[in-house]
Amino acid sequence: MTIAAGDGGQRVRWEDELPIDPPPSDPAWRENLCFDGYDARTDLGFWVHMGRWPGAPELWREQVLVYAPGGDFWLHRGWGHRRSDKGASGALLELTCEEPGAVWRLNYRGPARRTSSDELRGAVSEAAQELLELDLSFTTSDELWFMGPEIADQSWAHQHSEHTGRMVGTVNCGGRVVEVDMFAWRDHSRGPRHLGSHRRHCWIHGQLPNERTFALTAIESGPKGTADPSQFVQAVVWDRGTALPARCENPPYIEDHASPPGNYTLHLSSPVGRYEIEAEVRRSLPHSTMVNGDAIDGVSPKAHIVTWEQGVTFHVEGKPYDGHSERSHWIPQ
Numbered sequence: 001m002t003i004a005a006g007d008g009g010q011r012v013r014w015e016d017e018l019p020i021d022p023p024p025s026d027p028a029w030r031e032n033l034c035f036d037g038y039d040a041r042t043d044l045g046f047w048v049h050m051g052r053w054p055g056a057p058e059l060w061r062e063q064v065l066v067y068a069p070g071g072d073f074w075l076h077r078g079w080g081h082r083r084s085d086k087g088a089s090g091a092l093l094e095l096t097c098e099e100p101g102a103v104w105r106l107n108y109r110g111p112a113r114r115t116s117s118d119e120l121r122g123a124v125s126e127a128a129q130e131l132l133e134l135d136l137s138f139t140t141s142d143e144l145w146f147m148g149p150e151i152a153d154q155s156w157a158h159q160h161s162e163h164t165g166r167m168v169g170t171v172n173c174g175g176r177v178v179e180v181d182m183f184a185w186r187d188h189s190r191g192p193r194h195l196g197s198h199r200r201h202c203w204i205h206g207q208l209p210n211e212r213t214f215a216l217t218a219i220e221s222g223p224k225g226t227a228d229p230s231q232f233v234q235a236v237v238w239d240r241g242t243a244l245p246a247r248c249e250n251p252p253y254i255e256d257h258a259s260p261p262g263n264y265t266l267h268l269s270s271p272v273g274r275y276e277i278e279a280e281v282r283r284s285l286p287h288s289t290m291v292n293g294d295a296i297d298g299v300s301p302k303a304h305i306v307t308w309e310q311g312v313t314f315h316v317e318g319k320p321y322d323g324h325s326e327r328s329h330w331i332p333q
Contacts (some may be wrong), residue, residue, distance in 0.1 A: 012101025012144050016161065019088050023057045024232055028165065030057070030193040030293055033088055035138060036104060036324045037167050038182035038311030040282060043069040044171060044178050045311040045324065047285070048106055048134070050088045050095055053079055054292040062090035064108050067283045067311055068173040074112035074132050075124065075297050101144050101163075104186065108134040114174065115295075121258070124297040126254065133172035140165030140183055143243040145236050145294065146214065154200070154232060158191030164205065164213040164238055182272070183207050183322045185215075185241045190228055195223045196291050198305055199229055199330050204266070206314045206323020208275060213238045214268055217249035237270040246270035252279070257306040257329040258299055261286035275316055279325060284310060284312035289328075305330050 019031050030052045035067055038045030045067035055063040064076040080091025087096040092110035097103070111129035140163055147160045167184035185205045205215040212236045222229030235246040252264035261281065268275045288296040288303030298327055299306050307328040314321045 010204060011261065013244045014097075014100050015167055016144070017097045017100045017188070018086065021298065022146070023052055023149035026192060028192040028194060029188070030054075030191070032157075032189045033186070035095075035104070035136075035167070035184060035186045036309065037182050037325075038067065038283065038304065038321070038322060038324050039180070039182035040311070040313050042178055042180075042182075043282070044173075044180065044182075045283060045309075046094075046134070046171070047309045047324075047326075048093070048108075050090060050093060051293065054290075060088055060093075061295065062093035063083065063101070063287070064093060064112065064134065065285055065309060066112070066131065066134075066171065066173060067285060068114075069178060070175075071117070073115050073117075073120070074130070074173055075283055076108070076110060076112045077114055077295065078110075078133065091313075095223060102140060104138040106134055106136040106138065106167075106169075108132065115298075117260075117284065120298045123300040123302070128148050130174045131172070132174070136167050136169035136171070136180060137164050138167050138186060142201070142213070142238050142241045145211050145243045147217070147234055150232065153166055154196045154219070155192075155196075156219070157189035158176050160187065160189045160217075162187045162205070162215050162217075162236075163297065173237075183213070185324060193293050194291075195293060195304060197223055198328075200253050201326075202253060203326040204252075204279075204323070206277075206312070207321035208237065208314075209317050209321075211320065212272065213242070214246065214270075214275070216248050216251065216266065216268070218253070220253060224259070234267060235270075237268065237275075239272045253311070254308070254329050255329045257331050260286070261308050261310065261325075261327050278315040279323070279327070280313045280315060281310050283315055302330065303331060
């Protein structure tokens with residue numbers, strides 16, 4: 001695995017952070033930027049994603065998925081392209097890098113569809129929209145984790161970086177303004193994306209004792225009927241801002257695409273110790289993905305993959321910690 005350091009090593013460059021514009025001519029080439037987090041104190045969370053649209057990669061597909069306090073969700077999905085020299089700007093969502101490896105801003109003001117857990121069990125239909133506003137700043141002093149050369153053989157990206165940090169600002173959900181000061185996460189991927197062999201994955205990150213944080217990426221892939229699918233598993237633990245390689249021997253894959261995944265356990269081994277992490281699922285929000293990477297809100301039988309975003313509380317050494325969990329499963333055809 002490759003780790004880009006802050007003051008102690010390689011500086012994060014503008015070219016590491018900013019999208020390639022215009023995108024390469026390869027029709028399968030994608031670039032994606034994602035931010036997420038969940039705060040059990042306010043019961044608010046989000047998954048904000050900007051990705052090159054398969055139909056025309058010069059356009060951005062923006063997805064804003066918000067866990068509103070009290071149980072409902074706000075969803076927005078749109079397409080667009082506005083000129084941006086320091087990030088990605090779609091129709092209404094703007095992601096701006098203010099300092100490479102340290103500060104990003106998220107701004108959204110526009111319509112969103114209010115929905116419920118029950119409604120998300122199917123593909124979400126059109127309905128009345130409400131005004132949703134996000135004014136958020138992601139900051140970090142931690143090292144940026146670049147996945148190592150093994151990713152060059154993956155079908156979903158050839159470059160991938162992740163970062164732990166904090167999100168501060170406000171979210172206005174249907175007229176209710178919620179102050180945000182929470183653990184958060186971001187990632188950035190580039191490269192050709194072919195999801196036909198994707199079976200299931202785990203993308204999990206959160207807090208640990210002693211002000212440490214962690215990340216796990218595990219992907220199982222292989223054609224239908226393969227008895228021994230391939231595994232890509234990488235993990236990291238941040239200790240006082242330094243990213244340390246970690247191992248996970250039991251990625252908590254899910255066994256079903258249609259049902260909200262429940263609680264799970266995972267074990268992480270790192271140079272600063274071994275952690276037994278009990279995940280308590282607080283919120284579940286599904287979305288579906290086609291083979292080419294295009295997206296559908298909710299659980300759609302027309303898709304290839306269903307992914308469950310989940311706000312979780314991690315219990316470690318008897319204490320609760322905030323985190324976010326993303327797990328997927330392909331749809332049997």
